[in-house]
Amino acid sequence: MHVILMNGSPRQNGNTAVALKWMADELRQAGISTETIQIGDQIIRGCIACEHCVTSEDNLCAFHHDGINNLIIKLRQADGFIIGFPTYFGGMPGTLKSAMDRLFYAGKRNGRYxxxxxxxxxxxxxxxxxxxxxxxxxxxxxxxxxVAPLQTWAVRHGMKKGEICEDVEGRQTIRRHASAMAWILKMREATKDSVALPPAEDRIVMNFIR
Ligand SMILES: Cc1cc2nc3c(=O)[nH]c(=O)nc-3n(C[C@H](O)[C@H](O)[C@H](O)COP(=O)(O)O)c2cc1C
Incomplete structure (x- = not known):
């Protein structure tokens, strides 16, 4: 089993990096391999709604110049993802939002996630x-x-690099969150041949246009 961790911070080795390292350590202790990829410091443009990913055979994004298509391929092969990021004005940072729209609009095609x-x-x-x-x-x-269950809010505190290390409660909840994720991954693996997924259905799509 393999989990991709994505860091949505533009800061190398900041608080998000520490949080993700704690999660990766816990997963590896549970026998799950991990790969961490920093995306918040990349130049990533947003989705332009061209629908190339919908119509093309590989369902990849029309933009090949950044690393999004490589990441989509990795995500399709992984068993799980973790996204870590700093809050900017009560939301995710802009670069991460650009990446997320493309990773999920293109990546999910044909139920691949x-x-x-x-x-x-x-x-x-x-x-x-x-x-x-x-x-x-x-x-x-x-x-x-x-979605992996949480003991409490998935929010950790810190401003300057490394301040997260003072958030003792945050560290405990991160550890428990990662171990809950490992448990679900193992359950999923153990039941893959014995418990069938609900059957896939073609979506009925209505755009509310009269
Ligand atoms: C542009 C910007 C906006 C921010 N907005 C918020 C915010 O809305 N709420 C908050 O609590 N912290 C906010 N912060 C602080 C960061 O979320 C915080 O410093 C975080 O620990 C940074 O994580 P990193 O070290 O992984 O980059 C903001 C920081 C920046 C640079």
């Missing part, structure tokens, strides 16, 4: 974390992913 396990971890100095967290969870829900 269905039944994968998702988790997220959010950094704040002070406030706005739950709103930012819920933005990410929406991507998971709309792609039929399984």
């Amino acid at each position: 269905r039944n994968k396990v998702g988790a997220a971890t959010v950094l704040v100095r002070r406030d706005g974390g739950p709103e930012a967290f819920n933005q990410i969870i929406t991507y998971y829900h709309l792609t039929e992913m399984i």
Whole structure:
């Protein structure tokens, strides 16, 4: 089993990096391999609604110049994803939002993220974390992913690099969150041949245009 961790911060080795390292350590202790990829410091443009990903055979994005298509391929092969990021004005940072729209609009085509396990971890100095967290969870829900359960809010505190290390409660909840994710991954693996997924159906799409 393999989990991709994505860091949505533009800062190398900041608080998000520490939170993701704690999660990766816990997963590896549970026998799950991990790969962490920094995306918040890249130049990533947003989705332009060209629908290339909908009509092309590989369902990849029309923009090949940045790393989004490589990441989509990795996500399709992984069993789960974790997205870590700092809160900016009560939401996710702009670069991460650009990446998320493309990773999920193109990447999910033909149910390719269905039944994968998702988790997220959010950094704040002070406030706005739950709103930012819920933005990410929406991507998971709309792609039929399984969201790992939490003991409490997935929000960790810190401003300057490394301050998260003082958030003792945050560290405990991160550890528990990662171990809950590992448990779901193992359940999913153990039942893949014995418990059938609900059958896929063609979507009925209405645009509310009369
Ligand atoms: C542009 C910008 C906007 C921010 N907005 C918020 C915010 O709305 N709420 C908050 O608590 N912290 C906010 N912060 C603080 C960061 O979320 C916080 O410093 C976080 O720990 C940074 O994580 P990193 O070290 O991984 O980059 C903001 C920081 C920046 C640079």
